[in-house]
Amino acid sequence: MHFAADTTTWSEYLYEFYELDKTFACSTILENTDFYTRAEKEKMRALIESATETKTECSEEFMIVMPDGRLKWHVTTLHPVLDSDGKTIGLYGIVQNITAKKEQTREQWLYKRIFDQLPAGLLVRNPEETCIYANQAGRALKEQAITVSAGAAKREHDDTASTASETDRAESEKSARLEQCKADKQSIIFEDKLTDAKGCERIFSTTLLPLLDESGNIDYFIEYSTDITAQKQYELERQRMAYVAEKTNGLVMITDPDRKIIWVNRSFELILGYQANEVIGRNPASFLQGPETSSETIREISRSLKNTGSFSGEILNYTKRGEKIWLYLNITAVNDDTGKLINYVAVENDITLIKLAEQRLQQAVEKERELNRFKTQFVNLASHQFRTPLAAIRSSIDLLDLKLESLGNSPAFIEVFHKHRHSITEETIRMTELMENILDIGRMDEGKIEISRKALPFKQFMDTFVQTNVETGGQRRKLKYRFDAPDSIIDLDEILMRNVLRNIVSNAFKYSEGKPSPEMTVYYTDNTYFIRIKDHGIGIPEKDQPFLFQSFFRASNTGNLPGSGLGLMIAKKLLLLHGGDIRCESKAGDGCTVTIQCA
Secondary structure: OEOOOOEOOOOHHHHHHHOOOOOOOHHHHHHHOOOOOHHHHHHHHHHHHHHHHHOOOEEEEEEEEOOOOOEEEEEEEEEEEEOOOOOEEEEEEEEEEOHHHHHHHHHHHHHHHHHHHOOOEEEEEOOOOOEEEEOHHHHHHHHHHHHHHHHHHHHHHHOOOOOOOHHHHHHHHHHHHHHHHHHHOOOEEEEEEEEOOOOOEEEEEEEEEEEEOOOOOEEEEEEEEEEOHHHHHHHHHHHHHHHHHHHOOOEEEEEOOOOOEEEEOHHHHHHHOOOHHHHOOOOOHHHHOOOOOOHHHHHHHHHHHHHOOEEEEEEEEEOOOOOEEEEEEEEEEEEOOOOOEEEEEEEEEEOHHHHHHHHHHHHHHHHHHHHHHHHHHHHHHHHHHHHHHHHHHHHHHHHHHHHHHHOOOOHHHHHHHHHHHHHHHHHHHHHHHHHHHHHHHHHHHOOOOOOOOEEEEHHHHHHHHHHHOOOOOOOOOOOEEEEEOOOOEEEEOHHHHHHHHHHHHHHHHHOOOOOOOOEEEEEEEOOEEEEEEEEOOOOOOHHHHHHOOOOOOOOOOOOOOOOOOOHHHHHHHHHHHHOOEEEEEEOOOOOEEEEEEOO
16 A cells, blocks of 8 residues: 555455456545445554554454355454655565465354253263263263262261272263273263252253274274253152052053043053054054044043143943943143143043933933822822712712602611711712812822912910811711911911821821820910921831831721821921921831921
8 A cells, every 4th residue: 555646556366356357446445345344444544554653563353255155254454665764665565365274263153152052961072081071961971070079078988988989980980981992982871860960850861972083093082972861860860659559450541642542551451452563653542432432521621631631531442343432531641840731541430331221310300200290190090080070979878878868768668778878978089089189189299289378366266176177977076176376377288288287187197096085286486386296006116117107108006097198298298388297106006197397
């Protein structure tokens, strides 16, 4: 560079370096080309200014960008040219192409960056077993090994009875591996236990690989170590789980995140008929589900596993022989410490016998319902059909009464007539009541009886009932009645309660014939009215008492006394509908006490 002439001259080398022909005006390279970025141009101008002003040799490294995008690097060293007065009149420079070196350094930097980002430890040893390179993970491993050795040495120092230090053993094991690798010139794999910075034991799988030269001699040893602690723990858990699963009678199946089987227990093979090697790698749905498997259940399994990671429920599957099998499933997702899905574990129990029993029970219930419907229809039909002839018999008796009064019959005939007329009347009434009872049962079973409450003075209701209910034949006894309770207005279904009381009182008279009159007492306790009817009749044997409120049941000591075995059962059902209840206390030969709890 000649300052006075403002010219710049290049050697041929520079034209080759910049890949320009010799017609290029080299003095304009900074102004008219894009070889240099703006920062590089500023750096070049600063270098020229520094060499000019300091009158000393100055050097700097530069990068240029070729038109095709390639990068080149050079080092430019500027020397000042001085006149006799020591004034700078020009500069000459030497340009050194360092592209190859730079690219090599850059490549090394790239490799170093890649190696340091590896999660596995990488160490390089020379034939003398000295470590000459370690990546970031490898350096951490070396530090852990030092920590282990230091801890072992301390324990050796503290334990005077020890004959060989753990440090010596560790070093001996490492040397033995290296010697084996030297001798065999083959890679070897082994596991190491080291302690991390938090004091936790970690397990590493290490590969020791010999790097050979052209002559087959060992240049270096490469150590490649991977942390397999989580894998070991998982394998241990799987072994434990497999041991437990093998001991259970339930079917156990483990799948990968894609729901492909990776393990089944022995019960799976025995119950379903598939061997493990037949199902590994397959989705269980592809061979266990069949034409009658519920599509809704299949969708519910997918929804539950997606939303909650678990499912519990029943499913119909098929064995290898095509037999149906009901299974109760419990499926659970297994995640690692980071929350990543690892497996699904399914525990299945064979509930086929239970499902078959349920189906038989359901069929029996349906048959029972059908039978009840038939019985109800028959009872209703028969009851209605009986009413017509019963009404005809009663009207015929009334007509005979009228006819008898108009005829002059002998007293003996009239006596016989009245005797049989009385018998016909009683049996007709009994048959009518029986039909009414059966109809009531039908209405209760069908839920057609409705409670109709209204406000009534309770004492007045009870007084009226007692006055109108006396023994229909025989002694014509009346109830011994006592109202030992406060009188109040209560909500009562008058017809229902009257029917219940008439039923109980009728029994009290019937089964205590020839005995003192039954007693009726009304009392009040715990905000509830109770009605107690006590008779002094034949009582009820203890063995019969559990069945008193069943249909058509009569005590074993009733003999020829008339009755249908429906009264107590109807009374209890009506009271329960009303919100009350009934209980009975008795002893054979010592009467019976029935207590009614009003609502």
